[in-house]
Amino acid sequence: MSVDSLSASSSGIPGQKRPAAVWGYAAGIITGVTYGLNPLFAVPLIRQGISVDTILLFRYLLAVVILGGWLAVRKENFRVSRKQVSRLVLLGLLFSMSSLTLFEAYNYIPSGVATTIVFLYPVLVAIIMVFMRVYPTWQVWLAIVMTFVGVLFLCRTDGNGMLHWRGLALSFASALAYAMFIVIVNRSRTIRSVSNSLLTFYALLTGVCIFLVHGLVSQGGVSSLMKGLDHPSVWLNLTGLAVMPTVVSTATLAMATRIIGATKASVLGVFEPVTAILVGAVAFGESITANVIIGIAITMAAITFMIVSSSKGKKSE
Secondary structure, three states: OOHHHHHHHHOOOOOOOHHHHHHHHHHHHHHHHHHOOHHHHHHHHHHOOOOHHHHHHHHHHHHHHHHHHHHHHOOOOOOOOHHHHHHHHHHHHHHHHHHHHHHHHOOOOOHHHHHHHHHHHHHHHHHHHHHOOOEOOHHHHHHHHHHHHHHHHHHOOOOOOOOOHHHHHHHHHHHHHHHHHHHHHHHOOOOOOOOHHHHHHHHHHHHHHHHHHHHHHHHOOHHHHOOOOOOHHHHHHHHHHHHHHHHHHHHHHHHHHHHHOHHHHHHHHHHHHHHHHHHHHHHHOOOOOHHHHHHHHHHHHHHHHHHHHOOOOOOEO
């Protein structure tokens, strides 16, 4: 069974079968792990002097080419309604802003810490859903509190320096944009008939347009945007960004939110900071302290608790 057929069979249908829920949890975990790989590919590019505009433009462009080619091979219909276009553009804008603010945050605070702070988005998702009169169960609320405590421990990984307020603000902005993306994917009836793959394609295509315009204005021309792209390692990292934390992450996020709901899918994003911290340790030589170990243990316990004991209510996530 394909990703799209799974989400179509379970989205918005009460009493969905257990196998569909399992696929939703699996998709949520994959989303967290792949999105947490952002620093692995982005930090080397930033250290080589490649501008954030250039990184994001070619990350999204490569992702659009890869995903668009796959959809063409599958002979998928790219047609969407005028009303759906407005929603898809909004999703693309939110996802692009989440990427832009996160990458800019890397210039002010450690990459692992920035990606960890982005994990505040489950709390923001839960708050937004409450305003929409969709109430998480007490198990999900407890999981959110536990993961937040775990993230606090994970944030204490750089005791040698102060965290710049600008980096913190940019990371929080990234979390807010990501939370709004998740809620719209889960709640919008307008795009419910749009497959996960096609939703991802148009969100990324919107991002290409945004970063092209932003890059041309801020960098002053095409030649500036192309600066530093003459080394094979640069393209390897750009391709890694395009595939893992972009195409795979966005598609599985859409699948997870449609199957298990926005709040539960966002809590599963705990794998993002865990992955980012491990990437920092393995790839960039950052030490894994006792705080990191405690944080990982708490967040893993929270995820296990939510998956095992979370029950479904009439108006719960």
